[in-house]
Every structure is written in structure tokens, then in C-alpha cells.
Amino acid sequence: MDVLPDKTTLRHWLSAHRDRPRVLVPTMGALHRGHTSLFDRARTEAGRIGGEVIATIFVNPTQFAPHEDFDAYPRPLEADLALCRAHGVDAVFTPVAHEMYAPDRSITVSESRLSTTLCGASRPGHFDGVCTVVAKLFLLTQPALAVFGEKDFQQLAVIRRMVRDLDFPIGIIGAPTVREEDRLALSSRNVYLSSEERAQAPILQRALATTARGIASGDLATPETARVHFLAAFADATLARLDYFEIVDASTLEPLQSFGANEPRLLAAAFFGKTRLIDNVEVS
């Protein structure tokens, strides 16, 4: 596996491997089984197209708000590289911030519809940071395919929209959320939870899942009754403060007024202490 610490080494690698298409997995490091499932999926896709897997590890400052955890975000680079190696990644691009951003940088890629609600409402500027850095990583690594986790469902929808609206010649693959035994979604932020918070955290997924089952069975016939059900189920998480719960169209992320032709997706975010967790489920 090749470790590429800057744009120059990346460009040399691309030039030496120019005959083979690439499958990209962009990450912020602090890798866990959620990420390695993306590497595994990328490996499968790369096999299918005769290509190679390139991962990126970059804790992107522009997607953190000033009060958020950029400085504290975990950066276990050696362990991350070992996981990449063990899961068949061919090359890892690991730039530092000043390699990615000039001091007088002035270009932003922004999304104005899908990104204003849900996580975007409580994290202003976050998705501009995500779109801009993902556009840069796409242009730097020039992949045929890129794999993102469904765990960050709004991010996935925003990136699909960016690819569509800017005509990136890249296929986007959404990969299912990986969960702990108790169904808590894997996240680099789970390490911040106290043991009491960790014990209650799976209630977020459980409330989403029972609500989704109620919608699928017809017991919860309207978005409003589904919301009442979710809130009652989530009330068991006494240490948590709900940020949002929404039932949206899976591709436009617009709140559903009724269950009809649309494909519904249930998304929620909640603070356990200072730690903000997100999760989402489909209705099937």
C-alpha cells in the first residue's frame, strides 16, 4: 500500500497507475468497522471494474464550526493506515490542512436545498465545507466510483446532488450503516460517551426502528402519528436531548406530509452530553 502525504506524491501515483480506474473512499480517519466496510465494498467494486482502491484521510477543518470538536477529533494515523492495509486499500492520500487550503482561498461549493434542514440547521456552513472538500478530493483523485456511508445520510444525498448538478463523471455508492451488537451506529464520536450515555445511546436507533416498522405495517398511518410514536420511544433516553427527528423523502430530503409514492427515510440526531449522535433508517 502506498501512503501519499501530499499532492505531488498523489499526482505521481496517479500518473504511474493511469491505466486503471479508481474507487475512492474519503474519510476523516479515526477508522472503525464502519469505514472498513466501505473499503471492503470499494475492493469489491474495484475488482468488478479492474481498478484500484484509494482512500483519503483528512480531518477537514472547514466542515467544523468554531465551537465543534476539530482540535479534539481523534487522529490515530498509524492504526488507520494498518486498517487500510488490512482491507485491501491500494493507496492512501493523507494531506495536511495547508496542503489542501491556500491562505487566500476563496472558492466554495455550496448546496442550497438539501443542506439547510436536519444536520445543516444546527451546523451552519458544515455542508459547504463537505461539498468543497469532496469536490477537491474528487478532482485530486479522479475516481470512477466513490463510496460513502449511509450513516451520514444527508451528506450522501448532498454529494449525490453535487455530482448531478456539477456533472462529475463519478458513480456514487451508498453503503449500509454498520452497527454494534446493541445496534448503535458505529461513529468516531462514540468514544466521547460516558458509560451511562453509552448505555442509553442505542435508544436512538431503537426508536427509529420501531417507528419504521410501524410505518411499514400501517400501524403508524401518518407522519404525525409516526412522530408521536418516535418521541414516546425516545423519551426513555433520559440523558439525551433530541436535536431533530424528521421523516423525509429519501432523495430530496423534503419532509413528508403523508405516506404515498415517496420513499420515506427516518432521520434523527440527539446530544448525549456534549456528544452529538446521528442515525437514520429506511422503511421496508
Added chain:
Amino acid sequence: MDVLPDKTTLRHWLSAHRDRPRVLVPTMGALHRGHTSLFDRARTEAGRIGGEVIATIFVNPTQFAPHEDFDAYPRPLEADLALCRAHGVDAVFTPVAHEMYAPDRSITVSESRLSTTLCGASRPGHFDGVCTVVAKLFLLTQPALAVFGEKDFQQLAVIRRMVRDLDFPIGIIGAPTVREEDRLALSSRNVYLSSEERAQAPILQRALATTARGIASGDLATPETARVHFLAAFADATLARLDYFEIVDASTLEPLQSFGANEPRLLAAAFFGKTRLIDNVEVS
């Protein structure tokens, strides 16, 4: 020469020509000798790299403000294609607006420093429209090089900035302004001028050129004396209303406070009746 009316035919063409690098010339049509000089330059560059020349003709609605001349903008497609053919263009992409923009499009590429002054001050949103469409055309045509005219000097600087900040793997070539016998810069908008306005229009270039010569000779020792000189010289254009005159650093477009290490560029815009003309000169 291949005419490619939509993304599907463009992709087929790219796929069939994938072994050869491309030199792109994006235009809004209404082609004149200014544009054909860009095709000629692209042809030379293509010869150098063993590549092909692709032009685009697209009157981009998002870079016109509501009160501007989008509907009236000339669209002489057959004459434009004949000029492309005569100047060695290999393929022309000629999409319609709904091919380029989904009704629910929501991604914008914006520039926040270079684009707020000069033309950007009187055309809010213009450079967002330019950046977004040029990013799309770059991603659709995937060129190795792209040629833009120095006539739109601020646009050229903004596009260089976009390429740098988003890491587009594309070289940008600025080509010199082509002028009429009386030194008026060629522009698709010159046809809007009355004969009286047309007679006065070259005063814009003349005032810029004499100011630049005064700076080069040292007679105009400060930006302020240079401004006084320009305004006096431009006063001869009795039918014109000056929009701006600025002496800026050629790469940052920041106004110069003195003539020192920077490379100065003189830029001006003026209305002749309803027609807004722009021009710029170097100091050499």
C-alpha cells in the same frame, strides 16, 4: 467537425476520442475574431500535446442578472459553427439550458474575493454563474487545457482561482484581446452600439493605453495621478457613463496603493447608452 447537442452525444464523443487530450474553448456563441483567435491558440496548443480542440457554445442564463440581455443575446448558431469549422475545432458542444440545469438544481460554485469588485460590484451573482457553468463544462469535457480571453480579465482571474482552489487538473491559458482597427476590443455586445456610440467607444481603450504608458514611463508615479489622467482622457467620451476604473494587482485584483513589486493591470467598464463595454490593459 462533430456537433454535440447534448451530454449523451458529448460522452460518446469523449469515449471514442479518449486517447487524446483536449483543449477547451468555452464560449457563449455570437463568435467574432476574438473567439477565433482563441480557437487558433487552442489549435496550436492541441498540436503541441497531440490533442484535439473542443469548443462549447452555451448562452448561460445563470450569469445574466434579471435586467440584463439574456433573451436578446445574439444566437447565430449556423454562422458560429462555420467559424468553428474554419478554425480547426474538432467538436462543438451546444447544449440547451434544460440540458445543463435541472429544475431543482441547488449547487453553486462561488468565489468570495476576486469577484466582489470591478464587474462583480455591478453584476451581483454574475461570477457565481460563471464559476458554476465553467466547473460543469470542465467536468463534462475533461480538458487538459482551457483557453480564455484576457478581454474578460476578471473572469480569467476568477477561473484561475477556481482551478487552484478546487484542484482542477487543467491548465488555464489567457489569450490577448483582439481589437478593431481603431483599437476597440472585439465584443459580441458591440453590435448594440449606435453609430455615435461606436465612434466614441475606442476612447475607453485609448484612455487606458495612455494611462498605462504614463505609468510605464514614470510620468504617472502614483495610482492617484494615474486615475486623474484616465478620467481626464475618458471625459472625451461624452456619450459614456463610467462604471469603474481600477488599477489592480494582476493576480489578486486588489487595488494598488503604489507602484512597486506588483504587476499592475488597468481595468475599466463604461456604459454607452444601455451597452456596457469593458476593457483592460497591462503596463509594459
